[in-house]
Amino acid sequence: MEMKFYDYLDANPVIAAVKDMDGVKKCCEREEIKIVFILFGDVCSICRIVEELKAHGKVAMVHMDLVSGLSGKEVAVDFIKKNTRADGIISTKPALIKRARELDLYTTLRVFVLDSMAFENIEKQMGLARPDSIEILPGLMPKVIRRVARLVKAPVIAGGLISEKEDVMAALSAGAISVSSTNQSVWSV
Known part of the structure; x- marks a missing residue:
C-alpha cells in the first residue's frame, strides 16, 4: 500500500461514518472526505457499498461487527479481503484485527470506554491485536x-456522540488524531 493509514488519518481529522446509503451518497459528494467508516450493510450489499466509495476515491473501512451475515470468525475478514476492495476493517474483536493485519488491510480496534475495567483492558487488547x-x-x-493517547502507541480516533465543532476540537486537543462521526454537519469542520 502506497500511503500508510496514519498518513490518511493525519491528513483527514474528520472521518465520515455512514449508517445508510444516503450517508454514502452524501460523503461521495464531498471531496474533502477521504476516509469513510461503513457502519451498516450485509453480505449481499457490502461489496456494492465499498465499490461506490472506491469509485469516488475514498478509503473504505468496513465495521465487521455491524455487517449482517458475517460471523465473528477470522474467515469473515478473508471474505472482505477476497470479495471487496475495502482498504481495511474496524472491529471490537482483536482476533479479527490480527487477521486483517495478516491480510495487509488497515485496522482500527474499536473500544467502548465505559468504566475503569474497560480502560484497564485497552493495553491487553492492543497487545493482542496491534x-x-x-x-x-x-x-x-x-x-x-x-x-x-499516552497509554497506546497507535493513533487514537474519537467516535460516538461527536455532534458539533467544539466536540471535534476538544477531542483533537486531547490527543485524538481524528474523530469519526455520522453527523454530517461536522464532516467539513
Whole structure:
C-alpha cells in the first residue's frame, strides 16, 4: 500500500461514518472526505457499498461487527479481503484485527470506554491485536482520550456522540488524531 493509514488519518481529522446509503451518497459528494467508516450493510450489499466509495476515491473501512451475515470468525475478514476492495476493517474483536493485519488491510480496534475495567483492558487488547489505530467511544471524554493517547502507541480516533465543532476540537486537543462521526454537519469542520 502506497500511503500508510496514519498518513490518511493525519491528513483527514474528520472521518465520515455512514449508517445508510444516503450517508454514502452524501460523503461521495464531498471531496474533502477521504476516509469513510461503513457502519451498516450485509453480505449481499457490502461489496456494492465499498465499490461506490472506491469509485469516488475514498478509503473504505468496513465495521465487521455491524455487517449482517458475517460471523465473528477470522474467515469473515478473508471474505472482505477476497470479495471487496475495502482498504481495511474496524472491529471490537482483536482476533479479527490480527487477521486483517495478516491480510495487509488497515485496522482500527474499536473500544467502548465505559468504566475503569474497560480502560484497564485497552493495553491487553492492543497487545493482542496491534491495530493501526484505536477508536474510543464515546468520543466526548477529553480526559480519557488524553489518557489513552499516552497509554497506546497507535493513533487514537474519537467516535460516538461527536455532534458539533467544539466536540471535534476538544477531542483533537486531547490527543485524538481524528474523530469519526455520522453527523454530517461536522464532516467539513
